[in-house]
Amino acid sequence: TKGAAAAWSLLTTHAGGLAWCRCDPELWRVAAECCRDATPREEDVGPNSELVGRTFEKAVAVAGAAPEARGLWRAYDDWAANTAPVVLRKPVRRSLLQRAVLVPGDGMDDLWRELERDAREGGDRDAKETHRALEPYATAARKDGAARSRIWQSARHGDDGEPLARWRVVISYERASAPGEGGLLGERLHDATSHEKLAGRLS
Numbered sequence: 001t002k003g004a005a006a007a008w009s010l011l012t013t014h015a016g017g018l019a020w021c022r023c024d025p026e027l028w029r030v031a032a033e034c035c036r037d038a039t040p041r042e043e044d045v046g047p048n049s050e051l052v053g054r055t056f057e058k059a060v061a062v063a064g065a066a067p068e069a070r071g072l073w074r075a076y077d078d079w080a081a082n083t084a085p086v087v088l089r090k091p092v093r094r095s096l097l098q099r100a101v102l103v104p105g106d107g108m109d110d111l112w113r114e115l116e117r118d119a120r121e122g123g124d125r126d127a128k129e130t131h132r133a134l135e136p137y138a139t140a141a142r143k144d145g146a147a148r149s150r151i152w153q154s155a156r157h158g159d160d161g162e163p164l165a166r167w168r169v170v171i172s173y174e175r176a177s178a179p180g181e182g183g184l185l186g187e188r189l190h191d192a193t194s195h196e197k198l199a200g201r202l203s
Contacts, residue, residue, distance in 0.1 A: 025069035028059035067105030104144040
Protein backbone atom coordinates (compact mmCIF):
# COMPACT_ATOMS: atom_id res chain seq x y z
CA THR A 1 0.00 0.00 0.00
CA LYS A 2 2.84 2.40 0.78
CA GLY A 3 4.33 1.76 -2.65
CA ALA A 4 1.07 2.62 -4.40
CA ALA A 5 0.62 5.74 -2.26
CA ALA A 6 4.21 6.83 -2.90
CA ALA A 7 3.87 6.39 -6.67
CA TRP A 8 0.63 8.35 -6.74
CA SER A 9 2.03 11.10 -4.54
CA LEU A 10 5.06 11.43 -6.81
CA LEU A 11 2.84 12.04 -9.83
CA THR A 12 0.14 14.18 -8.28
CA THR A 13 1.74 16.10 -5.44
CA HIS A 14 5.31 16.57 -6.61
CA ALA A 15 4.83 16.57 -10.38
CA GLY A 16 5.72 20.26 -10.53
CA GLY A 17 9.34 19.27 -10.10
CA LEU A 18 9.00 16.39 -12.54
CA ALA A 19 7.31 18.06 -15.47
CA TRP A 20 8.40 15.32 -17.87
CA CYS A 21 6.31 12.73 -16.04
CA ARG A 22 3.01 14.54 -16.36
CA CYS A 23 2.38 13.25 -19.88
CA ASP A 24 4.16 9.89 -19.59
CA PRO A 25 1.39 7.26 -19.80
CA GLU A 26 3.63 4.43 -18.64
CA LEU A 27 4.30 6.12 -15.30
CA TRP A 28 0.61 6.79 -14.83
CA ARG A 29 -0.21 3.19 -15.81
CA VAL A 30 2.19 1.82 -13.20
CA ALA A 31 0.81 4.14 -10.51
CA ALA A 32 -2.80 3.19 -11.35
CA GLU A 33 -1.96 -0.51 -11.39
CA CYS A 34 -0.24 -0.17 -8.01
CA CYS A 35 -3.44 1.35 -6.64
CA ARG A 36 -5.51 -1.43 -8.22
CA ASP A 37 -3.30 -4.19 -6.84
CA ALA A 38 -3.10 -2.67 -3.35
CA THR A 39 -6.85 -2.10 -3.03
CA PRO A 40 -9.06 -4.99 -1.87
CA ARG A 41 -11.54 -6.10 -4.52
CA GLU A 42 -15.25 -5.47 -3.94
CA GLU A 43 -18.28 -7.37 -5.25
CA ASP A 44 -20.48 -4.28 -4.97
CA VAL A 45 -19.68 -0.63 -5.61
CA GLY A 46 -17.96 0.81 -2.56
CA PRO A 47 -15.06 3.05 -1.53
CA ASN A 48 -12.40 0.65 -2.86
CA SER A 49 -13.80 0.32 -6.37
CA GLU A 50 -14.54 4.06 -6.45
CA LEU A 51 -10.93 4.78 -5.50
CA VAL A 52 -9.55 2.57 -8.27
CA GLY A 53 -11.97 4.02 -10.79
CA ARG A 54 -11.02 7.59 -9.87
CA THR A 55 -7.36 6.66 -10.08
CA PHE A 56 -7.65 5.32 -13.61
CA GLU A 57 -9.80 8.31 -14.62
CA LYS A 58 -7.14 10.67 -13.29
CA ALA A 59 -4.46 8.76 -15.19
CA VAL A 60 -6.25 8.85 -18.55
CA ALA A 61 -7.27 12.48 -18.02
CA VAL A 62 -3.62 13.48 -17.61
CA ALA A 63 -1.80 11.08 -19.95
CA GLY A 64 -4.44 9.23 -21.95
CA ALA A 65 -4.09 11.47 -25.02
CA ALA A 66 -0.41 10.63 -25.52
CA PRO A 67 0.18 8.56 -28.67
CA GLU A 68 1.82 5.76 -26.67
CA ALA A 69 -1.03 5.54 -24.15
CA ARG A 70 -2.35 2.17 -25.34
CA GLY A 71 -0.92 0.36 -22.30
CA LEU A 72 -2.66 2.76 -19.93
CA TRP A 73 -6.02 2.40 -21.67
CA ARG A 74 -5.55 -1.38 -21.83
CA ALA A 75 -4.85 -1.55 -18.08
CA TYR A 76 -8.00 0.46 -17.39
CA ASP A 77 -9.99 -1.79 -19.70
CA ASP A 78 -8.63 -4.91 -18.01
CA TRP A 79 -9.75 -3.65 -14.60
CA ALA A 80 -13.17 -2.64 -15.91
CA ALA A 81 -13.71 -5.98 -17.66
CA ASN A 82 -12.42 -8.36 -15.01
CA THR A 83 -12.09 -6.81 -11.56
CA ALA A 84 -14.56 -3.95 -11.21
CA PRO A 85 -17.94 -4.67 -9.59
CA VAL A 86 -20.21 -6.32 -12.15
CA VAL A 87 -22.65 -3.42 -12.21
CA LEU A 88 -19.86 -1.08 -13.35
CA ARG A 89 -18.26 -3.25 -16.00
CA LYS A 90 -20.41 -2.54 -19.04
CA PRO A 91 -20.85 1.24 -18.67
CA VAL A 92 -17.24 1.87 -17.62
CA ARG A 93 -15.82 -0.23 -20.45
CA ARG A 94 -18.04 1.41 -23.03
CA SER A 95 -17.11 4.89 -21.82
CA LEU A 96 -13.37 4.26 -21.79
CA LEU A 97 -13.35 2.51 -25.17
CA GLN A 98 -15.30 5.36 -26.77
CA ARG A 99 -12.56 7.74 -25.60
CA ALA A 100 -9.55 5.49 -26.25
CA VAL A 101 -10.37 4.85 -29.92
CA LEU A 102 -10.17 8.60 -30.62
CA VAL A 103 -6.54 8.86 -29.49
CA PRO A 104 -4.20 8.97 -32.51
CA GLY A 105 -1.44 6.52 -31.65
CA ASP A 106 0.00 3.09 -32.32
CA GLY A 107 -1.84 -0.06 -31.27
CA MET A 108 -5.34 1.36 -30.83
CA ASP A 109 -6.91 -0.86 -33.52
CA ASP A 110 -7.72 -3.68 -31.10
CA LEU A 111 -9.62 -1.28 -28.84
CA TRP A 112 -11.70 -0.15 -31.83
CA ARG A 113 -12.46 -3.79 -32.68
CA GLU A 114 -13.67 -4.36 -29.13
CA LEU A 115 -15.96 -1.34 -29.37
CA GLU A 116 -17.25 -2.65 -32.71
CA ARG A 117 -17.96 -6.04 -31.18
CA ASP A 118 -19.80 -4.43 -28.27
CA ALA A 119 -21.99 -2.46 -30.68
CA ARG A 120 -22.60 -5.49 -32.90
CA GLU A 121 -23.31 -8.10 -30.23
CA GLY A 122 -24.68 -6.04 -27.37
CA GLY A 123 -28.12 -5.43 -28.85
CA ASP A 124 -28.03 -1.86 -27.52
CA ARG A 125 -29.40 0.66 -30.02
CA ASP A 126 -27.69 3.62 -28.34
CA ALA A 127 -24.33 1.82 -28.48
CA LYS A 128 -24.78 1.13 -32.19
CA GLU A 129 -25.69 4.73 -32.99
CA THR A 130 -22.81 6.13 -30.93
CA HIS A 131 -20.43 3.69 -32.62
CA ARG A 132 -21.62 4.84 -36.03
CA ALA A 133 -21.14 8.50 -35.06
CA LEU A 134 -17.64 7.83 -33.70
CA GLU A 135 -16.44 5.87 -36.72
CA PRO A 136 -15.15 8.76 -38.89
CA TYR A 137 -13.26 10.22 -35.92
CA ALA A 138 -11.76 6.86 -34.97
CA THR A 139 -10.77 6.16 -38.59
CA ALA A 140 -8.99 9.52 -38.79
CA ALA A 141 -7.24 8.83 -35.48
CA ARG A 142 -5.92 5.48 -36.69
CA LYS A 143 -4.61 7.03 -39.92
CA ASP A 144 -2.89 9.79 -37.96
CA GLY A 145 -1.47 7.50 -35.28
CA ALA A 146 1.84 6.47 -36.81
CA ALA A 147 2.89 10.01 -37.79
CA ARG A 148 1.88 11.41 -34.41
CA SER A 149 3.81 8.69 -32.60
CA ARG A 150 6.98 9.47 -34.57
CA ILE A 151 6.75 13.19 -33.77
CA TRP A 152 6.27 12.55 -30.05
CA GLN A 153 9.07 9.96 -29.96
CA SER A 154 11.42 12.43 -31.62
CA ALA A 155 10.52 15.08 -29.04
CA ARG A 156 11.03 12.71 -26.12
CA HIS A 157 14.14 10.86 -27.25
CA GLY A 158 15.71 12.78 -30.13
CA ASP A 159 19.28 14.03 -29.79
CA ASP A 160 19.26 16.59 -32.59
CA GLY A 161 18.74 20.26 -31.82
CA GLU A 162 17.23 21.82 -28.73
CA PRO A 163 14.61 19.86 -26.75
CA LEU A 164 12.38 22.93 -26.59
CA ALA A 165 12.44 23.23 -30.38
CA ARG A 166 11.39 19.59 -30.72
CA TRP A 167 8.46 20.12 -28.39
CA ARG A 168 7.43 23.22 -30.35
CA VAL A 169 7.01 20.89 -33.34
CA VAL A 170 4.72 18.68 -31.23
CA ILE A 171 2.67 21.69 -30.12
CA SER A 172 2.33 22.96 -33.69
CA TYR A 173 1.29 19.52 -34.89
CA GLU A 174 -1.29 19.11 -32.11
CA ARG A 175 -2.78 22.53 -32.82
CA ALA A 176 -3.02 21.80 -36.52
CA SER A 177 -4.64 18.41 -35.84
CA ALA A 178 -7.16 19.63 -33.25
CA PRO A 179 -10.84 19.18 -34.18
CA GLY A 180 -12.21 22.28 -35.86
CA GLU A 181 -15.59 23.41 -37.03
CA GLY A 182 -15.56 21.27 -40.15
CA GLY A 183 -15.80 17.52 -40.49
CA LEU A 184 -18.71 15.38 -39.43
CA LEU A 185 -20.65 18.08 -37.61
CA GLY A 186 -19.45 21.15 -39.50
CA GLU A 187 -22.09 23.66 -40.43
CA ARG A 188 -24.95 21.30 -39.61
CA LEU A 189 -24.13 21.11 -35.90
CA HIS A 190 -27.66 22.22 -35.06
CA ASP A 191 -28.99 19.20 -37.02
CA ALA A 192 -26.61 16.67 -35.49
CA THR A 193 -28.00 13.74 -33.55
CA SER A 194 -27.21 13.41 -29.86
CA HIS A 195 -24.75 10.65 -30.74
CA GLU A 196 -22.91 12.86 -33.23
CA LYS A 197 -22.71 15.63 -30.65
CA LEU A 198 -21.27 13.12 -28.19
CA ALA A 199 -18.71 12.07 -30.80
CA GLY A 200 -17.77 15.69 -31.34
CA ARG A 201 -17.26 16.27 -27.63
CA LEU A 202 -15.21 13.09 -27.20
CA SER A 203 -12.93 13.99 -30.07
